Amino acid sequence: MLDATLAEIGPLDEAAMAAAQDLHARLTKPAGSLGALEALSVRLAGLAGTCPPPLPEPAAVAIFAADHGVHAQGVTPWPQEVTAQMVANFLAGGAVVNAFAGQTGATVTVVDVGVATPLAQPKVPAQRSGRSTPRLVSAKVRAGSRDMSARPALTRDEARSAVETGIRVAHELLDSGAGILVTGDMGIGNTTAAAALIAAFTGIDPAEATGRGTGIDDVTYARKVAVVRAALARHVPDPADPLGVLAAVGGLEHAALAGFVLGGAARRVPVLLDGVSAVAAALAAVAFAPDAVGAMVAGHRSAEPGATAGLDRLGLLPIIDLGLRLGEGTGALLAYPVVAGAVRVLHEVATFDAAGVSEK
Ligand SMILES: Cc1cc2ncn([C@H]3O[C@H](COP(=O)(O)O)[C@@H](O)[C@H]3O)c2cc1C
Numbered sequence: 001m002l003d004a005t006l007a008e009i010g011p012l013d014e015a016a017m018a019a020a021q022d023l024h025a026r027l028t029k030p031a032g033s034l035g036a037l038e039a040l041s042v043r044l045a046g047l048a049g050t051c052p053p054p055l056p057e058p059a060a061v062a063i064f065a066a067d068h069g070v071h072a073q074g075v076t077p078w079p080q081e082v083t084a085q086m087v088a089n090f091l092a093g094g095a096v097v098n099a100f101a102g103q104t105g106a107t108v109t110v111v112d113v114g115v116a117t118p119l120a121q122p123k124v125p126a127q128r129s130g131r132s133t134p135r136l137v138s139a140k141v142r143a144g145s146r147d148m149s150a151r152p153a154l155t156r157d158e159a160r161s162a163v164e165t166g167i168r169v170a171h172e173l174l175d176s177g178a179g180i181l182v183t184g185d186m187g188i189g190n191t192t193a194a195a196a197l198i199a200a201f202t203g204i205d206p207a208e209a210t211g212r213g214t215g216i217d218d219v220t221y222a223r224k225v226a227v228v229r230a231a232l233a234r235h236v237p238d239p240a241d242p243l244g245v246l247a248a249v250g251g252l253e254h255a256a257l258a259g260f261v262l263g264g265a266a267r268r269v270p271v272l273l274d275g276v277s278a279v280a281a282a283l284a285a286v287a288f289a290p291d292a293v294g295a296m297v298a299g300h301r302s303a304e305p306g307a308t309a310g311l312d313r314l315g316l317l318p319i320i321d322l323g324l325r326l327g328e329g330t331g332a333l334l335a336y337p338v339v340a341g342a343v344r345v346l347h348e349v350a351t352f353d354a355a356g357v358s359e360k
């Protein structure tokens with residue numbers, strides 16, 4: 001399934017991009033006045049292979065949840081159980097991601113690819129008016145990854161299975177009518193794995209890739225950098241072998257997110273990336289299929305330094321930059337109206353000719 005997906009991912013359609021460029025020149029606005037939105041809409045035309053590209057609606061956020069054996073190394077102050085507890089909160093509609101999804105009409109799907117502790121029952125009644133009910137997909141590959149500082153976090157088969165889960169979820173959401181995929185993550189300890197993945201794929205030093213995650217003191221931070229450094233020194237992952245990198249130092253949610261991105265790219269639908277875990281997964285996705293970058297839209301610049309390094313490597317400009325460092329899909333959902341606006345211009349704005357507006 002992974003190989004079939006990779007075979008479907010191709011380059012942007014040049015003719016559709018030229019048509020979008022040409023249309024932009026004829027719309028009732030000074031050329032270039034929509035700044036980065038113009039290039040974004042042109043690229044999305046190239047992705048869809050048609051101008052204008054379909055409006056990217058509705059949005060569907062998938063929150064991939066998993067735990068991390070490296071939690072045992074004291075890289076985060078939060079107990080591991082918070083992953084399962086937050087899954088219950090997502091399903092109850094009580095998390096920040098639910099608030100932002102409700103605001104943009106996005107559906108919320110929570111995918112358990114590797115939560116280690118039993119899922120708690122959702123406590124708060126689910127519904128607020130006009131919002132769809134969050135859905136749980138149970139696709140546990142194993143109960144958390146292994147501790148990357150002692151052994152590979154995953155076997156290659158486990159990593160592949162998580163990647164394929166992400167591909168499957170992308171197809172399911174698109175088959176249900178989603179017009180854009182939005183990445184989300186939940187996994188206590190996952191900024192350690194994300195930093196290790198980003199260092200492995202970009203070659204930057206672990207100290208540059210590692211951030212303070214949920215917020216840690218200097219002692220914990222130094223330990224976190226040392227854990228990432230030691231894991232990379234132990235496994236020496238080959239950046240040209242994305243499954244090997246994911247297995248060595250990844251999390252199950254990172255592997256699934258990589259598959260989710262690849263699934264969107266194979267269906268030529270945009271994938272809106274959230275924070276540092278999404279960026280780590282996006283690096284894996286381009287290592288699998290370089291053309292997958294054509295489907296990626298960077299929602300925001302996470303405060304995690306590895307995210308900026310990863311976005312630079314991918315050549316992606318984040319839409320918003322507000323110092324967010326939450327994950328869940330929150331930054332990407334805030335950026336969603338900007339992406340939708342970029343495409344809407346190509347659908348609704350009149351040409352100079354049609355509107356009778358004089359050109360210079
Ligand atoms: C209550 C709570 C809600 C969250 N929602 C997202 N994260 C974010 O923080 C975690 C990663 O940070 P670290 O690597 O420092 O553990 C992930 O679960 C991520 O999604 C949360 C974290 C907490 C505590």
Ligand SMILES: O=C(O)c1cccnc1
Pocket residue numbers: 191212213214274275276277302303304324325326327328
């Ligand atoms: O920006 C992120 O993606 C992030 C930062 C801290 C913790 N979890 C996620």
